[in-house]
Amino acid sequence: MADVRERLLAWYDEHARVLPWRVPPNNRATPDPYRVWLSEVMLQQTTVAAVKDYFARFTERWPTVAELAAAEEADVLSAWAGLGYYARARNLIACARVVADRGGLFPDSEEDLRELPGVGAYTSAAIAAIAFDRRAVVVDANVERVISRLFAITEPLPTSRPAIREAADRVTPERRAGDFAQAMMDLGATICTSREPRCLLCPLSDVCEARAMGIAGDLPRKIAKKARPARTGTAFWIERDSHVLLVQRPGKGMLGGMRALPDDGWNARADGNGKAEFAVRQGDPLGAVTHGFTHFTLTLSVLRAELAGSEPEGEWWPISQIGEAGLPTLFARAAQTALA
Ligand code: SF4
Structure with missing residues (x-):
């Protein structure tokens, strides 16, 4: 085990990836827990390449946890749009507010970090190790x-997880635990890759x-996943004077609190079809987009439509600026389809 640790840390000292949220090895600067936490939340279910621009924008706009805590939720959700898994963004704000109430100080133990909104077992361990060298x-x-x-x-995943964790525990050092964790991540991302590991270069x-x-x-072997069930839905493209109608989804549920096109799932209905907040008269089909959620795949048809009743709650957004509306990926793609 000592051999593994020493080799890996020596490799990390030379080959660590340069990442905007990271303090390089052998640099005496103390990592900023806010940046470590923000990056770890963003990186859940998302790649480093996808996160870098978001991280830069967030830290430029909200350089401290107190500034993020003071932000409007709608602004944070809008800035998060495209990163997916939007419950993370709502938890991000909730967590920032808890930490701001503690004087802007993150707890420094895994156990206390775990109490924060949206901080689970993995994230609390990562922050404790990387930010506090626990x-x-x-x-x-x-x-x-x-x-x-x-x-x-x-043994295949996920049943092998306890054995993996136990082995990881045995190999984790008492000192430089943060560097060790990041070294493991870097080795997996650059050398021990899922396809064709580059063993000749591996320390x-x-x-x-x-x-x-x-x-x-x-x-690792994996138990074959069941195919995700398929669902269908319809989004409505409703134009007026070079503007399109956007609505805010309910706070809870899928894409909760996000700006979106009206759809037949919860707030609009085509003529004569079920209960909804407002009625539309549907027109030409404009296309369809397919999007994978965690538990199902959605095929969303996009239809041109007109309001068929009273003015609904929502906002008329300039079509020429639709890219700045902060739409989640599903609806951004639906808008692209409508405008294609
Ligand atoms: S599989 Fe290859 S790249 Fe991965 S740890 Fe073993 S030797 Fe290194």
Whole structure:
């Protein structure tokens, strides 16, 4: 185990990725817990490449947790648009407000971090290790892959998770736990990649059990996922004087609180069809978009429509500025389809 730690940390000292939220190894600066927390929340379910621009925009607009806590929720949701999993954005604001009430100080233990809104087991461990250099066992998808291979854990995910965690715990050092966690992540992202691991470049190749057994590329095994159920829906493109009608979705539920096109799921209905907040007269089909959510795949038809009754709650947004409306990806793509 000591060998693994030393080799990995030595490799990290030379090859650490340069990331905007990271303090490089051998730099004596103290990481800013706000930046570590923000990056870790953004990186859940999302790639580093996708997060970098969002992180830059957020930290420029809200450089401190107190400034983020004071922001309007609608502004934060709008700035988050496109990153997906919007419950994260609502938890982000809730968490910023809790921390601001504590004088802007994040708790420094894994246990106390876990009490914050939207901070689960992984994120609390990552912040404790990276921001506060506490010993914490940090296991994300990259680390799962490295550990599965290093210790040749052949049981499939997710049932192998306890064994992976136990092995990760054994190998995590008391000192430089933050660097070690980031080294594991970097190794998984750049060398021990899911397809065709680059074992010849790996600092752990001599001690890697999967490599010795010739099964590195087969791990981690995974239990086949069931196909996601398919759902359908309709979004309405309602124009007036070069503006389009946008509505705000309810605070709870899918894409809660986000600006959106009206759709037949909750606030609009085509003539004679069920209960809804307002009625529309539907016109030409403009196309369709398919979008994968965690538990289902949605095919959303986009129809031109006119209001068929009283003026609904919503805002008439200039069509020429639709890209600045902060629409979540599903509705941004629906708008592109309508304008194509
Ligand atoms: S030797 Fe290969 S499989 Fe093993 S940890 Fe390194 S890159 Fe991954």
